[in-house]
Amino acid sequence: SYELTQPPSVSVSPGQTASITCSGDKLGDKYACWYQQKPGQSPVLVIYQDSKRPSGIPERFSGSNSGNTATLTISGTQAMDEADYYCQAWDSSILYVFGTGTKVTVL
Amino acid sequence: QVQLVQSGAEVKKPGASVKVSCKVSGYTLTELSMHWVRQAPGKGLEWMGGFDPEDGETIYAQKFQGRVTMTEDTSTDTAYMELSSLRSEDTAVYYCATLVASSGYFDYWGQGTLVTVSS
Helix, strand or coil: CCCCEECCCEEECCCCCCCEEEECCCCCHHHEEEEEEECCCCEEEHHHHHHHCCCCCCCCCEEEEECEEEEEEEECHHHHHHHEEEEEEEEEECCCCCCCCCEEEEE | CCCEEECCCCEHHHCEEEEEEEEECCCCCCCCEEEEEEEEECCCCEEEEEECCCCCEHHHHHHHHHCCEEEECCCEEEEEEECCCCHHCCCEEEEEEECCCCCEEEEEEECCCEEEEEC
């Protein structure tokens, strides 16, 4: 079965840039998206189609996807960005697969 | 704007079944592709299955085949997920979520329903 691997945790200082990776076989050939989940809340879509931001998501969130790695970048990280982040990929063969999740801590 | 409101928390004994509902407002259920995702305590997200608009069929993750049934009542715009033969490992928050089929992402999520399986 298809697997997406993320680092368990990422720490970042306020105002700095956080990068979260998501690795999977030929991930760049599939669409990747990212969700933010705060404690006790439902996931919220922050990036779709590799690099597009839904309405209402701040510009500091950006994404890329190439080769075997998708990356979510948070520029100028704020305390409110502290959350768990999950990547997710899709195609007709793997269906819908979520990454292992990354806890972002803003120190 | 789509709103998804799920039924309340459930406590079930091992071997029992649970049926979780997801009421849609803002759109009709026929305009949406509804899916279900679960999250065990302290764990990640796990896709369970949902409606595939390309062939009009409901598809299930292999892990849940034979144990899960997803249905829809279009007269009330309510989707249901029933999981049978419950075991302790099924203790989780179950979410309904709408799929944007062309790009394979979930744009709207319900608030989640905690299902606890305990003897």
